[in-house]
Amino acid sequence: xxxxxxxxxxxxxxxxxxxxxxxxxxxxxxxxxxxxxxxxxxxxxxxxxxxxxxxxxxxxxxxxxxxxxxxxxxxxxxxxxxxxxxxxxxxxxxxxxxxxxxxxxxxxxxxxxxxxxxxxxxxxxxxxxxxxxxxxxxxxxxxxxxxxxxxxxxxxxxxxxxxxxxxxxxxxxxxxxxxxxxxxxxxxxxxxxxxxxxxxxxxxxxxxxxxxxxxxxxxxxxxxxxxxxxxxxxxxxxxxxxxxxxxxxxxxxxxxxxxxxxxxxxxxxxxxxxx
Numbered sequence: 001x002x003x004x005x006x007x008x009x010x011x012x013x014x015x016x017x018x019x020x021x022x023x024x025x026x027x028x029x030x031x032x033x034x035x036x037x038x039x040x041x042x043x044x045x046x047x048x049x050x051x052x053x054x055x056x057x058x059x060x061x062x063x064x065x066x067x068x069x070x071x072x073x074x075x076x077x078x079x080x081x082x083x084x085x086x087x088x089x090x091x092x093x094x095x096x097x098x099x100x101x102x103x104x105x106x107x108x109x110x111x112x113x114x115x116x117x118x119x120x121x122x123x124x125x126x127x128x129x130x131x132x133x134x135x136x137x138x139x140x141x142x143x144x145x146x147x148x149x150x151x152x153x154x155x156x157x158x159x160x161x162x163x164x165x166x167x168x169x170x171x172x173x174x175x176x177x178x179x180x181x182x183x184x185x186x187x188x189x190x191x192x193x194x195x196x197x198x199x200x201x202x203x204x205x206x207x208x209x210x211x212x213x214x215x216x217x218x219x220x221x222x223x224x225x226x227x228x229x230x231x232x233x234x235x236x237x238x239x240x241x242x243x244x245x246x247x248x249x250x251x252x253x254x255x256x257x258x259x260x261x262x263x264x265x266x267x268x269x270x271x272x273x274x275x
Contacts, residue, residue, distance in 0.1 A: 130154055
């Protein structure tokens, strides 16, 4: 079993693939996962009638007042509850200058590959490697690699929609990984490597569904796409040694054998979208 719980490697690239775990910190030195937990909006339930403080006894509330509580106060509280971030990064953000940014969360194999490509794409402000789509509240790399948490390795891409659109991010996404292989990308095998789009809101979901339909209709692939489209619940930032991995370790074996060819394919296929 390779370090970090990686699957066995096959073929001529076996040693290079094994280097992915070997070049990272050992299990005994693995930094704690820096999970991302945005604060949530907490609604405050209204207090009932307070006797002398309210000027009216609870048992003497007239029907009109009871109806008003049901038809006005409760719906407002429901809207406040639905407005909770519940651990989800808002799709649209604005920085201090008022500039609008949006985010996309995508998984298509090893997150080092997607990170390297999107960091090279014009209009992208930041790419963060992480985990999403599972149940464990504080997943670590070793736990995700075991396949038992349900998480996929993903990237969170913050981008300028006036420069690059969400659909253009998906166009690149479908060119830099194989969306037809369930729970697998090349020699990387397991549910953590599945093809997945985690959407924030109906607009992203509709765009993603349309992109999958068009990919299938275009016959780019011999088999039907197996890409999951699911609502984003929580994005967990991966350990720091995973961030900007290819940029910091371009000569590492896995980076040379797997990440670099994907980056080269992006640059050749989308020369006008490079940073």
